[in-house]
Amino acid sequence: MIQGTARRPFASIWNTIAGLTRCGGSTGATILSTLDVTPAPRPPRNPFRGLSRRARIGIGAALTLVAAIIAFLVIFDWNWLRGPIGRYASAQLQREVAITGDLRVHPWSFSPKAEAFGVRIGQPAWAKSVDPQAGQMARVERIAVQIKILPLLRGQIVLPFLAIDRADVRLLRDKEGRANWTFGARKSDKPLKLPAVQRLVINEGRLRVDDRQHGALFVGTVNAQERAGDKGGRFVLEGKGDLNRSAFVAQVTGGPLLNISPSRPYPFDADIRAGSTRITAEGKVIKPFDLGRFETQLTVSGADLNRLHDLTGLTLPNTPPYKVSGHLVRKGDRYDFEKLSGRVGDSDLSGDLFVLTGRERPYLEADLRSRRLDFDDLGSLFGAAPATGRGETASAGQKVEAAQRDATQRLLPDATLQVDRIRAMDAKVSYRAETVNAPNLPLRKVSAEVVLEKGVLTVDPLALTFSRGDLKGKVRLDARPATPKTDIDVRLLNGRLEDFIPFKSDGKPAIEGAVMARAKLTGTGNSVHRAAASADGSVTLVAPHGQMRQAFAELLGVNASKGLLLLLSKSDKETPVRCAVADFDVRNGVMTTTALVADTGVVLAKGRGTVNLATERMDFRIEGDSKKPRLLRLFIPITIKGPIMAPKPGLDVSKTLGQGGVATALGSLINPLAALLPFVTTGEAKDADCAGLVSEARQQGAPVKVGQTTAAKVKK
16 A cells, blocks of 8 residues: 555656646756656557457457468368369359369469369250260360459459460351350350450360351361560461361451450451452451450452352352452441442442341341443352353353353253252342443343342342333242242333344344333242243233334245345345234243244244243244245245254245145146246235234233334334
């Protein structure tokens, strides 16, 4: 008690001095210096002072847990997680996934790293039935990945490093569109989205893509890495192999990956070659590596646009060699090919188009035009080889096809229609050609509106503008049945005979006048030739009036004296064409005449015959009768036989033998002058009922107007 009591005065004195010092007064400092007394140091502040006992226990437990986690991570064997990770991934991907090698994790960094060895991803259940040799979808010797923690906290995924070593990947899509790269309920056509990768390495990758829906098979290798060079290096992705048995090489290069950012576009170049097809691109990915959004200046060239199907899955027409360029923009499921320009064969082509994917069938819409169309380039659309003469553009294969066509003298192409491709796509295409180069036709313009929907291809309207007259109509191809069906209904309005029969004598047309026609046919077959060979319908041609060189008209009746004299004298005398009608009934590919009449001022000619569209041969017989008395009238029918491409005119001399026999008998029995009687005609042939013939033709659909009939037009 005494000690305790004795301490209190000293404590009071000390507190007084200290108070004076804190107040800044000099008195306290003077006293302290006089007494030479140093105040005792203040004890350290307890950080837990003021906390409740429960709070102190909680903080201690948390610190202990952190220490335990750190210790656990140091001594933990990550291979223990291979099974749980594999089972979780299998459930998510709906197929077997396993890590058969080591699983290594390096967490002590702001960019932790993980490595998995021996990764295996199995095929979906249906794959075995499609391809028993499919094996596993993917086998990867090593996958290594790093991720940045700080950007991840901001919602951005940035991978400083991603390496894939010795991967063997087998991608498979069946004819129904099921793809083994579709996981769960996600759509297989969804654009690929990858995080920003600052260093990507693919070593000795093997890739097999078996796309049975599009009929494409690729087998090759893939490698990727960053290479030193100009501008700090560049990223290079290379693929080599075979695509549908043709050599395939692809190289994609981009800017350095080191400074890549999810907020900046990433530039790239691409060069892809598949057989004769080449695609070059120079563009940028708007948001790396979201491949659903990019734009590029694209150039595509090759031997045939149809061959792009293997690379794009689009059904494009057969064409001669081509080269087109434009600006390609992808926004998700939409591809816009803007300001397209280039050449297809010997024709220029320009316009815009877009493609929509992510649908049951891709959809293409285009507005295309040509300043100058080379007409033979259109033949390729139907499987025919283009012209191969000097200055013409054709591939090596098309030159072989053209040689075979010329050797067999066939007109209708027999290339098999790819009905599966027609059923797999929808389209709407508008095309027009401002001028046309067609040496053997008076063709000036072409336009067509094409719609492809659910396996039905319709060209309506189809319009061909001649120097005089128009051909208009509709074509419908139904590719839904096992054997496609084709319907054609076309009409020629206000045409001119002299444009389609360009024969001239002394610079003047041999025949002039209006001509109208209609063809309405239905056929089945998977090529133009096979559809024509089975066609049913009718074909009608009408020339309601006109003028003709009399010399040629006389020869229709084989009036040797008059016709030859006119020809030899180079007479330009003309005779009216009162009417000319050719009407055919078409059954099972054979066109048979129901009417074949040409009525001129001096000769009435009638005929009959057939055109076999299967064999592409014709056989006609024409007999003419004079309307005026003629000497040396030979009763010889004119024949036209042979291939459609090269028919040969001739004379049926069987009747001449009879005519000559009568002359011989008369000469021997009566007198020599009587022998001339069989060669003399009194000209008893009457005018044909042109009004009736034209009326019947009009009922068959020939676009003849009442004002165009003979009564109104024929010159007397």
